[in-house]
Amino acid sequence: MEEILNAADVSVSYPDNSLGIFARKKQKQVLHNVSLSIRRREFFGLVGESGCGKSTFGNAVLGLVPFGGSIRIDGHDRAAEARPVFTRLVQAVFQDPLGALNPKKTVGFTMEEPLRINGIGTPAEREEKVCRMLETVGLDASCRRRYPQELSGGQRQRVCIGAALMLDPRLIIADEAVSALDVSVGSQILNLFREIHRDRELSLLFISHNLDIVYYMCDRIAVMYRGRIVEQGSADDVYRMPRHPYTRLLLSSIPVIGAQDGGRNAENAPLETLRPACSGACCFYHRCPHAEERCRTMQQLLPCGGTEHLVRCWKFADTRNSV
Numbered sequence: 001m002e003e004i005l006n007a008a009d010v011s012v013s014y015p016d017n018s019l020g021i022f023a024r025k026k027q028k029q030v031l032h033n034v035s036l037s038i039r040r041r042e043f044f045g046l047v048g049e050s051g052c053g054k055s056t057f058g059n060a061v062l063g064l065v066p067f068g069g070s071i072r073i074d075g076h077d078r079a080a081e082a083r084p085v086f087t088r089l090v091q092a093v094f095q096d097p098l099g100a101l102n103p104k105k106t107v108g109f110t111m112e113e114p115l116r117i118n119g120i121g122t123p124a125e126r127e128e129k130v131c132r133m134l135e136t137v138g139l140d141a142s143c144r145r146r147y148p149q150e151l152s153g154g155q156r157q158r159v160c161i162g163a164a165l166m167l168d169p170r171l172i173i174a175d176e177a178v179s180a181l182d183v184s185v186g187s188q189i190l191n192l193f194r195e196i197h198r199d200r201e202l203s204l205l206f207i208s209h210n211l212d213i214v215y216y217m218c219d220r221i222a223v224m225y226r227g228r229i230v231e232q233g234s235a236d237d238v239y240r241m242p243r244h245p246y247t248r249l250l251l252s253s254i255p256v257i258g259a260q261d262g263g264r265n266a267e268n269a270p271l272e273t274l275r276p277a278c279s280g281a282c283c284f285y286h287r288c289p290h291a292e293e294r295c296r297t298m299q300q301l302l303p304c305g306g307t308e309h310l311v312r313c314w315k316f317a318d319t320r321n322s323v
Contacts, residue, residue: 005071007037009069010068010070010071013027035069042219043206044205044206047250049209053224055175058175073089073170090172091163091172092164097156098156106146107143108145111144111159112166114167131144137158143155143159157181157189170203176208190216220235223244223247229312243316244312245284246284282295304317
């Protein structure tokens with residue numbers, strides 16, 4: 001199946017400001033050679049704990065941070081082509097809708113702005129498209145005259161989704177798009193994403209820390225830890241048959257009503273550090289209860305039970321082949 005996004009060996013570093021004002025500034029690497037691809041019309045989930053680098057990856061795809069490696073969107077090289085090319089290919093829906101909207105501009109102005117900047121349509125045509133888009137995301141057309149602070153959190157997020165769709169992009173990046181909303185409103189937004197995905201020719205990269213939501217929404221899932229993909233596969237494979245110890249840890253931390261230990265299963269991996277970190281070792285080496293001597297050189301994803309299901313772990317992989 002044709003790919004809409006192909007990321008190869010993507011690395012991102014940020015200035016390390018924790019050393020003090022008189023120390024020599026260093027770079028802290030946040031992403032380590034991340035490679036993944038998203039197919040056309042695919043709902044792809046990227047999951048991991050806070051600080052693992054998943055939002056940084058989304059920002060790299062959007063061109064918001066400098067990166068090493070290669071990112072191609074619909075065949076266009078992010079590093080080689082002008083930014084306006086990608087504006088019409090990829091758009092984002094962020095976690096905080098109030099922070100994403102200009103409080104001094106009306107909803108209609110914000111949603112019309114992408115069309116106006118790109119010289120699309122007459123003023124009357126742009127206003128008509130804004131009204132249709134508001135209805136598409138579940139809002140009344142009269143909302144175009146209101147300001148963000150006059151809307152609820154769920155309504156603001158619907159506006160952000162509508163604004164992201166105005167240029168008919170090929171890829172939408174939803175970065176923790178429901179974590180700032182209450183449960184009932186969040187579920188409505190999730191269903192809106194599914195309707196948009198079903199009705200439009202686009203792909204979605206859904207970034208979240210919640211594996212339950214990602215499993216419900218996505219076709220395939222990649223699990224990230226410390227800036228590396230540690231497991232990747234179909235939603236059923238990753239959720240029902242997790243291989244990497246970190247993925248099992250994430251799943252075991254999900255509360256289960258009626259469970260005596262409150263978790264998904266009794267084999268919760270220890271949260272504390274078990275051994276010193278080792279340069280060049282598996283990124284989970286210092287916490288993994290199954291770590292062996294060969295894990296000190298673990299660097300690659302390996303197939304486990306099929307070409308689609310990959311894991312960065314010697315113990316739980318099919319070591320006859322590697323990718």
